Amino acid sequence: MPTKPTMPAVHADRYGPPEVLHIRQMPVPEPKANEVRVRILASAVTASDIFIRSAQVTPRLQIPFRLMMGITKPRQQILGFVFSGIVDATGADTSRFTPGDQVYGCTGFRLGAYAEYRCMPETDSRVHGCLARKPANLSHEEATAAAYGGLLALQYVEKGQIHSGDSVLIYGASGTSGTIAVQYAKALGAHVTAVCSTANIDLVRALGADHVLDYTTSDTPPPGARYNFVLDSVGGLKGSKLKEACKLALEENGQWVSIDDGDLQLSSQRLDQITTLVESGTLKPVVGAAYPLERIVEAHRHVQTGHKRGGVAITI
Ligand SMILES: NC(=O)c1ccc[n+]([C@@H]2O[C@H](COP(=O)([O-])OP(=O)(O)OC[C@H]3O[C@@H](n4cnc5c(N)ncnc54)[C@H](OP(=O)(O)O)[C@@H]3O)[C@@H](O)[C@H]2O)c1
Numbered sequence: 268m269p270t271k272p273t274m275p276a277v278h279a280d281r282y283g284p285p286e287v288l289h290i291r292q293m294p295v296p297e298p299k300a301n302e303v304r305v306r307i308l309a310s311a312v313t314a315s316d317i318f319i320r321s322a323q324v325t326p327r328l329q330i331p332f333r334l335m336m337g338i339t340k341p342r343q344q345i346l347g348f349v350f351s352g353i354v355d356a357t358g359a360d361t362s363r364f365t366p367g368d369q370v371y372g373c374t375g376f377r378l379g380a381y382a383e384y385r386c387m388p389e390t391d392s393r394v395h396g397c398l399a400r401k402p403a404n405l406s407h408e409e410a411t412a413a414a415y416g417g418l419l420a421l422q423y424v425e426k427g428q429i430h431s432g433d434s435v436l437i438y439g440a441s442g443t444s445g446t447i448a449v450q451y452a453k454a455l456g457a458h459v460t461a462v463c464s465t466a467n468i469d470l471v472r473a474l475g476a477d478h479v480l481d482y483t484t485s486d487t488p489p490p491g492a493r494y495n496f497v498l499d500s501v502g503g504l505k506g507s508k509l510k511e512a513c514k515l516a517l518e519e520n521g522q523w524v525s526i527d528d529g530d531l532q533l534s535s536q537r538l539d540q541i542t543t544l545v546e547s548g549t550l551k552p553v554v555g556a557a558y559p560l561e562r563i564v565e566a567h568r569h570v571q572t573g574h575k576r577g578g579v580a581i582t583i
Pocket of ligand 1 (some may be wrong): 315503506529574575
C-alpha cells in the first residue's frame with residue numbers, strides 16, 4: 268500500500284513557553300467538497316499565537332479560554348493563525364479559487380497555519396477563518412503582515428469614522444497593526460501622530476506620520492495637542508505615562524478605541540479591501556524579521572519580548 272504523504276507541522280504538547288513547540292510529521296490533509304487546499308509558503312508569529320501558546324490570560328478569562336481552546340493543552344493539533352500561499356487542490360463544490368491562485372488569510376479557531384498545507388472553506392467563519400486573493404506586489408512573508416495587521420487596523424480605525432483633517436493618534440505605531448493603522452489613517456486624510464520608542468521613530472515617519480511621540484522620553488503630548496480619535500494598537504497590557512496623558516488630550520467628542528475591544532472579524536471582504544489598498548500603493552506592510560519553520564521556538568521568543576517591529580514572518 269502506498270504511504271500517505273506527510274508534512275512538517277508545529278505542535279504544542281501543552282500550554283507554556285516557546286519551548287513547548289515541536290515540529291512533527293503529519294498527514295497532508297485532503298480538501299472536503301467545500302474546501303480548497305493551500306500550500307502554505309509563509310506564516311507569522313502574531314500576538315494571537317503567543318496568547319494561545321502561553322494561555323496567559325487574566326484569571327477571569329482562564330475558564331472560557333480553556334473551554335474554547337483546550338483544557339490542558341491546545342485542542343488544535345497544529346498551531347498558527349495567519350498564512351500566505353498557493354491553492355494546490357480544490358473540492359468539488361468550490362468556485363472562488365482554482366489551483367495556482369496565490370491567496371492569503373487567517374485560520375480562525377481551528378488554527379493550523381504552522382504547516383505546509385491547510386484546507387480552508389471558501390466561506391468566512393470565526394472557526395475556519397477567511398481567505399482572499401493575495402496582493403500581487405507582496406512576498407508571502409509580507410502578505411502575512413498585511414492580513415493580520417490589515418484586518419486589525421482597518422476594523423479598528425474604521426470605528427473612528429475619520430474625516431479629512433481629523434487629528435488622529437496611533438499609540439503603538441510600530442507593531443503589525445500600528446504600522447498599517449498609521450498608513451490607513453493618513454490615506455483617510457487624517458493628520459497623524461504616531462507613538463513609538465526611539466528606535467522606531469524613523470520607521471513611523473517613513474510610513475507617513477506627521478508627528479512622532481516617543482513614549483520612552485516623553486510623558487505628555489505637546490502643549491495644546493488635541494485628538495479626535497486615538498487607536499491604542501498595542502492593547503491594555505502595554506502602557507506608559509504618555510498613554511495616560513494622551514487620554515486627557517481627547518477632543519470633547521473624541522473617541523478612544525483599544526484594539527482589544529471586541530473580536531477581530533475574519534472577513535474575506537476586508538482582505539479584498541486590503542489587497543486593493545496594497546496593490547494601489549496605499550498600504551505597505553512591515554516585516555521586521557523572518558525565520559524558517561525550523562526556528563519557530565526562536566521566533567516565538569523574539570515576539571514574546573513585546574518589541575517586534577511590524578510582523579515576524581515564518582517561511583515554510
Ligand atoms: N480584538 C481582537 O480580537 C484581537 C485579535 C488579535 C490581536 N489583538 C490585539 O492586537 C494587538 C496588536 O498586535 P500587533 O502585532 O499589531 O502589535 P504588538 O505585537 O502588540 O506590538 C508590537 C509593538 O508594540 C510596541 N510597544 C511595546 N510596548 C509598548 C508600550 N508600552 N507603548 C507603546 N508601544 C509599545 C513595540 O515597539 P517598541 O519596541 O518600540 O516598544 C512593538 O513595535 C495585540 O497586542 C492584541 O492584544 C486583538
